[in-house]
Amino acid sequence: xxxxxxxxxLHKEGKLIAVRGGAMRRSRNIPExxxxxxxxxxxxxxxxxxEKAIKYVKPGxxxxxxxxxxxxxxxxxxxxxxxxxxxxxxxxxxxxxxLASHENITVISTGGMLLSKFQCLVGPLAELLISQVRVNxxxxxxxxxxxxxxxxxxxxxxxxxxxxxxEVANKKILLVGSHKFNKxxxxxxxxxxxxxxxISDGAKGGEAFLEAIRSKGIEVVV
Numbered sequence: 331x332x333x334x335x336x337x338x339x340l341h342k343e344g345k346l347i348a349v350r351g352g353a354m355r356r357s358r359n360i361p362e363x364x365x366x367x368x369x370x371x372x373x374x375x376x377x378x379x380x381e382k383a384i385k386y387v388k389p390g391x392x393x394x395x396x397x398x399x400x401x402x403x404x405x406x407x408x409x410x411x412x413x414x415x416x417x418x419x420x421x422x423x424x425x426x427x428x429l430a431s432h433e434n435i436t437v438i439s440t441g442g443m444l445l446s447k448f449q450c451l452v453g454p455l456a457e458l459l460i461s462q463v464r465v466n467x468x469x470x471x472x473x474x475x476x477x478x479x480x481x482x483x484x485x486x487x488x489x490x491x492x493x494x495x496x497e498v499a500n501k502k503i504l505l506v507g508s509h510k511f512n513k514x515x516x517x518x519x520x521x522x523x524x525x526x527x528x529i530s531d532g533a534k535g536g537e538a539f540l541e542a543i544r545s546k547g548i549e550v551v552v
Contacts, residue, residue: 373403375507378531380404382551383469383505386527390415391466394495397422397450397488398471400505405429419463421451421491438463445487452487460494468499471506474513477539479522479546482515489517496520503527508536522548 380403387393387408395401395418405425408416414434420426421440429437442456470492472481481504483489496502502525522528525548530540532552540550 372507372509375509375531375533376400376403379505379507379529380407382529383503384408384411386467386469386503387411387413387416389413392417392463393419394460394465394468394470394499395420395422395425396468396470396492396495397425397448398505400471401425401469402428404469404505408435417465419460419465421456421460423449423451440491442491443487445485448485448488450488450491452485452491456491457494460491460498463498465499467501467503468495469503469505470495471504472510472519473515474510475506475522475539476514477512479543480514481519481522481525482513483517483519484515486517489519492519496524501526503529505529507531508533508539511536511539522546527551 376399379400383404384407393416395405397420401420401422402424405418405428409428409432412434416434417436417438418425418429419438419440421442423444426437426439429435438459440451440456440459442451442459443453444450445452472492473483475481483492504525504527506528508531522543523546527549528540528543529551530536532540540552544550
């Protein structure tokens, strides 16, 4: 009985997967995936997050969008809404091209080296440009949010850019589906306490995780 109770507790904490008669190791490291794989994955969740995030984009805002595929969906919603007088800074090659023909949006590219597998701009030049600006809001995503409240991602160059983006934004807003809870990628981006707002899909099974985040004093919208 004691062993079973301990296994159930460890299962809830995400440290293993309880199965009939025992337990299995939970794979903690998230594998690196290419842009072409990410763009069409969990699209329904990304649209839910973008629909909620658009309410925080106001005319006249200066915002940063990272190179996540969730940020691309948010970019498309911004265009659909026709929000005017925006300044959008991004290292996403896709977002730059999608906004190129919209005169009511000022687009600033970070420049830098093109990381083709993720269709994003990274490196010292990108980080230098970001360090010279100050923006209202930073919308971004990560590969995983651990039980310890660490935000992690799979590529060190992307992570370094995200860290710079966090430094220059007044409000840091994480868009993350519950399928990324209890997941750990190789590189740490930040601690969850550095965020101002988390927008999630509130899918069944993630409620306890979100409640733990709220207990840290972070606003959560589902």
